[in-house]
Amino acid sequence: MGASGCQNDQAVSSAELRALGPQRVFSGRNLAQVAFPLGGIGTGSVSLAGTGALVDWEIFNRPNIGAVMPYSFFTLWAQAEGKPPVTKVVQSPTLPPFSGQGEVNFRGVGFGVSRENGAGLPHFQSATFHGEVPLAWIDFADAQMPVEARLEAYNPFIPLNDRDSGLPVASFHLHLRNPGDETVRVSLAANLYNAVGYPGEGPFSGSTLGLATNTFVDRGGIRGLYMTSDRYPADDPKFGSLALSTPWEDVDHQTCWFRGGWYDALHKFWDEFSVTGTLQERTYETPSPDGQGDVGSIVLK
Structure with a gap:
């Protein structure tokens, strides 16, 4: 048998090789296939889904897709x-399938989408996503919303600076534009769950969680929530910390969401923020109960 080669006589210039081509834009059901990793080199990552959800939290020293x-x-x-x-x-x-992502024996058996990601709350009507590593953008559209919104997310990728490119951070900017003539007041709530002690797989509850502590910090031009746990000593592999912070100056905060059962915490958050556009401070004298973390919020106004 003979061998044949593949020839292409069409020359490609150096400029064409280096030119940026058209970038793909994802919308509709195609958003379900997008997960854009955010995080420093070697730090693990959290992914920005095409819808704007934060998924695939792989910051606990092992893979944990989903x-x-x-x-x-x-x-x-x-x-x-x-x-x-x-x-x-x-x-x-939220995009199909709607069978949910339950844990262990309940994965995808008809319990519906999880309330833990806010699936039952009002969302923007549509979105379009495009990404150019290390940056990603999502443009949101909604006829009811009086402002236009674009979420920009990026990694700490700094050419020739491996040290700062390895910072364990994900950065977000929300760009807002008022297309109308009337004044619009806006505020943004950013929420984060204190999962210090999470083993890196399974549900975000159980014997490794609990005794979580959230503290509001305002120092060096940065303000936000510092999260850790009293359960583990500093040399324990499960010890760690999380931070939810911003350089924005006009900030309210709620160090801990309401500690209750069923839907109480989410219900109280939504009832307060959707009416007032802010959150009143709430703290507890003791760390979180055994097996549970605390959610905290900062509100940029």
Whole structure:
């Protein structure tokens, strides 16, 4: 048998090789196939889904595709002058399948999408995603929302600076534009679950969690929540910390969401923020109960 080669007589210039081609834009059901990793070199990552959800929380020293950290999402509140406020989770609607992502024996057996990612709350009507590593952008559209919103997310990728490129951070900017004539008041709530002690797989509950502590810090031009746990000594592999922070100056905070059963915590958060556009401070004298973390929020106004 003879061998044949593949020839292409069409020359490609150096400029063509280096030119940027058209970038893919994802929308509709195609958003379900997007997961854009955010994190420093060697630090693990959390992924930005095409809808705007934060998924695949792999920051606990092992792979964990599909992990969704409870109640960790952004919520936008906007009120045009003389009109009632509009509040939306900064995501487009949850996409099929709707069988849910339950844990262990309950995975995908018809219990529906999980409340822990805000799936039952109002979302933006649609979104389009495009990414160019290390940056990603999601443009949201909603006829009810009086402002236009674009979420920008990026990694700490700094050419020739491996040290700072290895910072364990994910950065987000929310760009807002008022297309109308009336004044619009806006505020953004960023929520994060304190999962210090999580073993890196399975549900975000159980014997390794609990005794979580959240503290509000305002230092060096940065303000936000510092999260850790009293359960483990500093030399324990499960010990660690999380931070939810911003350089934005006008910030309210709620160090801990309400500690209750069933849907109480999410219900109270939504009832307060959707009406007022802010959150009153709440702290507890003791760390979180055994087997549970605490959710905390900062509100940028």
